[in-house]
Amino acid sequence: MSSQVEQIKEKLGIVDVVSQYLKLEKAGSNFRARCPFHNEKTPSFFVSPTRNSYYCFGCNAKGDIFSFVEAFEGLDFVGALKVLGEKAGVQIVFENKQDKDERVGLYSVMEKASMFFEENLKKESKIQEYLKERGLEEKTITDWRIGYAPDSWSSLIDFLKKTHSIQEIEKVGLIKKKEGGSEYYDRFRGRIMFPIFDNSGRVVAFSGRIFKDDGKSAKYMNSPETVLFSKSKILYGYDRAKFSIRKHNFSIVVEGQMDLLMSHQAGFTNTVALSGTALTLEHIELLKRLSTNIVLAFDSDNAGVASSGKSAIIGLENNMDVKVAHLKDGNDPADVINNPSADGKQEWKDAIKNAKHIVEFSLNVLLDKYPPAGGDKRRLLLQASQTVLP
Structure with missing residues (x-):
């Protein structure tokens, strides 16, 4: 495999690769662009053809062509090797x-x-x-x-x-x-x-x-588990959402195919879906490569709320910032967006924009279920949030 890596590096320079993803402008002997790994207005992402590497003075992201493709496309090293091998015309051999x-x-x-x-x-x-x-x-x-x-x-x-x-x-x-x-x-x-x-x-x-x-x-x-498919490792729509997740710096996770399709159709192309399974550690690792921010948008019935809680725990344990979108009346995202009696797209946009941190969301659920004796829900919620939230 090391010989294949060297062949790729001989055929592809850092500028060749990065320029396929970012608009580069000349800056002396180097090139620069706005960093794809954090939000910024002034370009601080520099590409050095002499060192064949990149470095961002804003977020300290650095590396070579392999680490760039890994980070930008949300791939592991093997995935980046395949992508770059194809670009370089180098045949990658992993298996017999x-x-x-x-x-x-x-x-x-x-x-x-x-x-x-x-x-x-x-x-x-x-x-x-x-x-x-x-x-x-x-x-x-x-x-x-x-x-x-x-x-x-x-x-x-x-x-x-x-x-x-x-x-x-x-x-x-x-x-x-x-x-x-x-x-x-x-x-x-x-x-x-x-x-x-x-x-x-x-x-x-x-x-x-x-x-x-x-x-x-x-x-x-x-489909059952096969040599090609493991539901705990694949997120529906991830292949199309990864660039948008990187761009917007957060992912939206929904439960079903229709939820995802309606969300993408409404312009929220940073949405992925679980396909008949709960959110897993493997899913979190995929999303974390692109952004540490995640919004859970599950059905608003009791099962959906419970699922949000379980999924949030996995995210929090892996240093993700987890928020939950509140959907009204037990609806799922597809129902919200396709609501003929209201502006569904705007309602969906508001739900995502106003998503609450999982701790605050959970407190709201508990307070709705068990109202405080004094009736001052807002004050109690504020005090609890200030104590618990990061």
């Missing part, structure tokens, strides 16, 4: 050839499945109408590659087995074997399909929402 070839094939299966679902949605006018009623614009549906899995036992298998083996299709969790038999059937049937992407934008899993509720099937069905 058999493992690498297998993963390439599995990514191909997922990509073709996503295309299959997308094409099927185009044939389903009722589902398209339903998505628009939920507030999704055509551009959002297309950009996020939303699709539809036909209500058929084997339509996806029949499509994929033309180019891939049954073993590959099963390995990525798209099909299941019938109990006591040798035949397979499609895992997702009659569902609106949301592809889940890894940090590099590759399809690695799906979340499927039932369209016709039969009262028996789960409302949402997610």
